[in-house]
Amino acid sequence: xxxxxxxxxxxxxxxxxxxxxxxxxxxxxxxxxxxxxxxxxxxxxxxxxxxxxxxxxxxxxxxxxxxxxxxxxxxxxxxxxxxxxxxxxxxxxxxxxxxxxxxxxxxxxxxxxxxxxxxxxxxxxxxxxxxxxxxxxxxxxxxxxxxxxxxxxxxxxxxxxxxxxxxxxxxxxxxxxxxxxxxxxxxxxxxxxxxxxxxxxxxxxxxxxxxxxxxxxxxxxxxxxxxxxxxxxxxxxxxxxxxxxxxxxxxxxxxxxxxxxxxxxxxxxxxxxxxxxxxxxxxxxxxxxxxxxxxxxxxxxxxxxxxxxxxxxxxxxxxxxxxxxxxxxxxxxxxxxxxxxxxxxxxxxxxxxxxxxxxxxxxxxxxxxxxxxxxxxxxxxxxxxxxxxxxxxxxxxxxxxxxxxxxxxxxxxxxxxxxxxxxxxxxxxxxxxxxxxxxxxxxxxxxxxx
Numbered sequence: 458x459x460x461x462x463x464x465x466x467x468x469x470x471x472x473x474x475x476x477x478x479x480x481x482x483x484x485x486x487x488x489x490x491x492x493x494x495x496x497x498x499x500x501x502x503x504x505x506x507x508x509x510x511x512x513x514x515x516x517x518x519x520x521x522x523x524x525x526x527x528x529x530x531x532x533x534x535x536x537x538x539x540x541x542x543x544x545x546x547x548x549x550x551x552x553x554x555x556x557x558x559x560x561x562x563x564x565x566x567x568x569x570x571x572x573x574x575x576x577x578x579x580x581x582x583x584x585x586x587x588x589x590x591x592x593x594x595x596x597x598x599x600x601x602x603x604x605x606x607x608x609x610x611x612x613x614x615x616x617x618x619x620x621x622x623x624x625x626x627x628x629x630x631x632x633x634x635x636x637x638x639x640x641x642x643x644x645x646x647x648x649x650x651x652x653x654x655x656x657x658x659x660x661x662x663x664x665x666x667x668x669x670x671x672x673x674x675x676x677x678x679x680x681x682x683x684x685x686x687x688x689x690x691x692x693x694x695x696x697x698x699x700x701x702x703x704x705x706x707x708x709x710x711x712x713x714x715x716x717x718x719x720x721x722x723x724x725x726x727x728x729x730x731x732x733x734x735x736x737x738x739x740x741x742x743x744x745x746x747x748x749x750x751x752x753x754x755x756x757x758x759x760x761x762x763x764x765x766x767x768x769x770x771x772x773x774x775x776x777x778x779x780x781x782x783x784x785x786x787x788x789x790x791x792x793x794x795x796x797x798x799x800x801x802x803x804x805x806x807x808x809x810x811x812x813x814x815x816x817x818x819x820x821x822x823x824x825x826x827x828x829x830x831x832x833x834x835x836x837x838x839x840x841x842x843x844x845x846x847x848x849x850x851x852x853x854x855x856x857x858x859x860x861x862x863x864x865x866x867x868x869x870x871x872x873x874x875x876x877x878x879x880x881x882x883x884x885x886x887x888x889x890x891x892x893x894x895x896x897x898x899x900x901x902x903x904x905x906x907x
Contacts, residue, residue: 465750468612468757475607479649480637493600493649500596508592512782513569515595519783520562522548523555543772547779554784561783564790577790581797585834586789590867594648594782601652602774603767608637609656610760612753619749629711634662635671648871650676652777655875659728666715666723668877673720673887674711676868678703678835678859686859689839690851695906699856702902706860706895714890719883728876784874785867792833792865802829809896816900819847824854828896831858832888833865849907853899860895863888 478493504511526548530539538544550558568578568587577583608614614634621633629635638653651672658668678686687699714720726732795801806825813821823845827838838858842851863869863884872879 461754464754464758467760467762468616468750468753471607471611471757471762472613472616472753475604475609475611475613478604479608493597493604496600497593497596500599501592504592504596508595509569509588512587512591512595513565515778516558516565516783516786517562519779520555520558522779523550523558527555543775546772546776550780557787558783560791561787564786565783576794576798579797582793583786583790585793586786590789591782591786594785594867595778597648598652598777598781599774601649602772602777603770605652605656605773606760606770609653609660610756612756613637614657614662615752615756616749619745619752629670630715631667631670632663635667635675638671638675648676648867651868651871651875651877655877656773659876661727661729664723664725664727664733665878666720666725669723669879669883670711670715670720672872672875672877672879673863673884674707674714676862676872677707678862682835683859686836686839686855689836690843690855692848692852692855695852698902698906699852702856702899703859705902706856706898707862709898710860710891710894713894714887717890719879719886723878781871781874785870788865788870788873789834789867792869793837796830796833796837802826802833805829809892812896816897817904818853818900819850820845824850827854828857828892831861831864831892832869832885835859835861835864835867849903852907853896853903856899856903857892857895860899861888861891863891 478496479491481491483492483495501508526539526544530549539549564577564583565587567573568583571578579585580588614637617637618632618634621636623633625631625633625635634657635654638650638657654663654668654671654676657663658665663671683700683703684693684696687693687696692699724732803826806828809825809828810821813824818824824842827841830837830841835858839851839855842854845851863872869884872884873881
């Protein structure tokens with residue numbers, strides 16, 4: 458076997474397996490999904506009887522570990538532990554994130570025991586996050602952590618970046634490889650897109666601006682979850698026009714929003730602090746495909762398969778379990794408590810009533826109360842609007858909720874817990890911008906459909 462063929466196979470075989478696992482559409486019953494999601498579901502079923510205990514132990518370990526690490530560092534004891542790279546990655550957090558880990562442990566204990574505060578362990582708030590969302594994340598994080606290197610480390614993104622730069626750079630001002638994030642989200646789950654983006658940013662392939670733009674505009678809602686949304690509002694027969702409408706609104710938003718603050722204020726600075734310019738240049742004397750393959754094979758040659766997939770993969774898994782799951786529990790529960798037990802999001806939606814009237818949306822007052830509920834959880838607006846008689850209103854609110862993308866019970870919390878440099882206030886502003894841009898587009902299309 459020649460060296461060139463060996464390099465090609467080292468690129469091609471792991472990348473092909475990664476594409477099959479993360480990007481190949483398959484049918485699971487009546488749903489369209491991807492193999493990694495099916496494996497995740499299988500894992501949830503296997504661990505179903507033990508998941509509650511696993512989650513409470515994991516979240517408690519995250520909080521207690523962070524407290525002990527901070528105490529050891531403050532008292533200058535156990536330097537071998539506090540200086541360890543893995544321990545730093547897992548437990549070195551600032552005051553805010555430590556507080557959230559502690560709050561998460563308290564919430565998790567209340568839900569686990571189903572006692573003390575019924576508002577927190579309710580199936581509409583903490584119970585929803587703990588029982589419905591965290592088991593999915595637990596299994597997806599394990600599989601994605603172990604298997605994402607197949608997609609990331611063996612040259613596929615180098616090839617995709619070269620081939621797709623002609624679309625992604627002029628239209629979205631992003632590297633070509635960012636298209637992979639969008640496809641993985643679209644076919645699988647928005648969380649996979651966030652994980653991909655965060656990992657690429659940490660490894661120096663995206664700048665701060667690019668990571669923020671991709672994380673907030675390309676972590677698309679999966680086809681599977683979109684089916685759940687359209688069924689919730691009682692319009693399953695409208696799925697195809699619904700999803701095409703959402704896709705169109707998201708493309709327009711992804712073109713416009715990066716040109717507005719706060720994303721326009723983000724710098725083209727790498728994770729290590731280095732400032733960079735466009736790195737997707739293709740030599741004029743070299744053909745695009747050949748250049749992409751050369752870069753892909755060079756990347757594959759630099760990898761050791763066992764180390765890359767298993768050792769680095771398990772490190773990724775531990776970091777996601779310990780750092781992200783508690784934050785999702787804390788932020789998701791707080792957001793759902795606000796949505797369920799306070800008029801907070803309904804009051805925020807009141808300024809949209811005249812806007813909805815202008816767009817000709819029936820039941821404008823009821824509809825306005827759902828617009829900001831999507832910041833807490835993407836399914837909430839559809840649940841809140843399901844009883845409204847107007848099909849047009851139900852279609853518009855369902856489509857807007859999916860187009861908003863950023864919701865704190867999952868994607869928003871993941872973005873905040875990741876290394877992507879975006880703040881809660883910035884996420885809220887981007888959420889508003891997405892709403893303002895998507896709403897008129899969806900309303901116009903809805904009037905043509907109904």
